[in-house]
Amino acid sequence: MNIDAIERAGCADATECRYQERLARYTTALRNGKPDRIPIRPFVAEFTAKYAGMDCQQVTQDYRLAFDAAARCAADFDWDAIVPNMVYVWGMIPQVLGNRYLAVPGVGLPRDTGFQYCEPSEDQAWMKPEEYDALIEDPTGYLLNVWMPRTNRYLVGDGEPNTWRNNVAWLQGGMALMQYFTAFGGQVERLRRECGTVSAIAGILKSPFDILADKFRGYIGLTMDLFERPDKVLAAAEALMPHMLHIALSTADPNKQVPITIWMHRGCVPFVTPDQFERFFWPTLKPVIEEIWRHGHQTLFYAEGQWSHHWARFRELPEGSIIYHCDRDDVFAAKRALGDRFAISGGIPNVLLSFGTPQEVRDFCKRVIDEVAIDGGYIMDASAIMQNDTSIENVRAMTEFTREYGVY
């Protein structure tokens, strides 16, 4: 871009001009509109380490290295938006607390394996079935007094003798989280200033049902509870709703440009029955999404797995209130079922990006561009977050082909 064009656009420099172009392109597509060309917003996680010559331990153990790796990718690839750090678990936080469920690369895991969540057996669940009432009555108090000490070995629970290590762990945990979260502002600004790249998302949401399954009762425990104590499950999910909403809104984009993301896990058929989805999952999530929309924010449905059984329910949401990200769903069917109401993203199979040829990647991208992105409302991305098994050559093929062919 020459000096005249920069001045006409009212930008400080060419990088800022590029940022403004990309922001307009990305946000137009998010709102199901047709921009000048298809925006590219890959959810690159441990891929960034591979590309930057690092390993999983480096980007997990030191978030500054993760920021560097993300910025390096943003500078080298012509992407419109990326997540400032998709390797979102900074290993120091579980380490200072003595966390029992997160395994970190290089500390118990091979140093080039991504971090892992270790779900306990049903009888070792982080919340006992008889503790539903305590969670329902005071969720934050339950976290503080019971759940945190149980999931972190340095913290002591109710009535236990206090320890020096307990005091230090609370202090270090709080300091670490503040340090990490505060650093994100600088990373967002760095991506804008150095590369003209948009920060793709802001704000995190989980469904109350998924939180119960993932972090409290475990998947097997919760599915048993659905039969043995269904009223308690529903009351607990309802008690979690205001907290999920608060966390989502308190971390959202103040400019209301990029979406809050909900990471959807095991609330769909066949993890639950259709009736259980209708009774437990959807009634405790839908009002949260609607309230987020009333606050002026979109929600990106990172629909991990296959959610096509529930597309009719998703259509109940206000038009434009969500972006539907395809993981294992058929992206072409998703466009036909949801595309008149919501933008679609993703759908390029990770298997193809890891083990296919560049020509196979280009062929699939062409089909997606022709059939899904045809009228706008599509954001190019892989199906799921890209880890270090993803081929750099194939990501380059996806990027370059979309740039060349994905022009409206």
Place this chain on the structure above:
Amino acid sequence: MSTETNESQSRPASRPAGAVVPWPEQRRDLPPMTGDEQLVERTWTEIDAWTYAFLWHCVVSF
């Protein structure tokens, strides 16, 4: 926090989303206000929000 035993601090039905020690409870624990109470309330609420964020992000984000 107790130095001998770690005792539960249960505050049922009075702890809204976003707060761990809500301002009304903290207010009762302070000496008589001789200055700008709103200033104290605002700064208390801000730091309490970080505490809330720490607890809930341990569940939601990590």
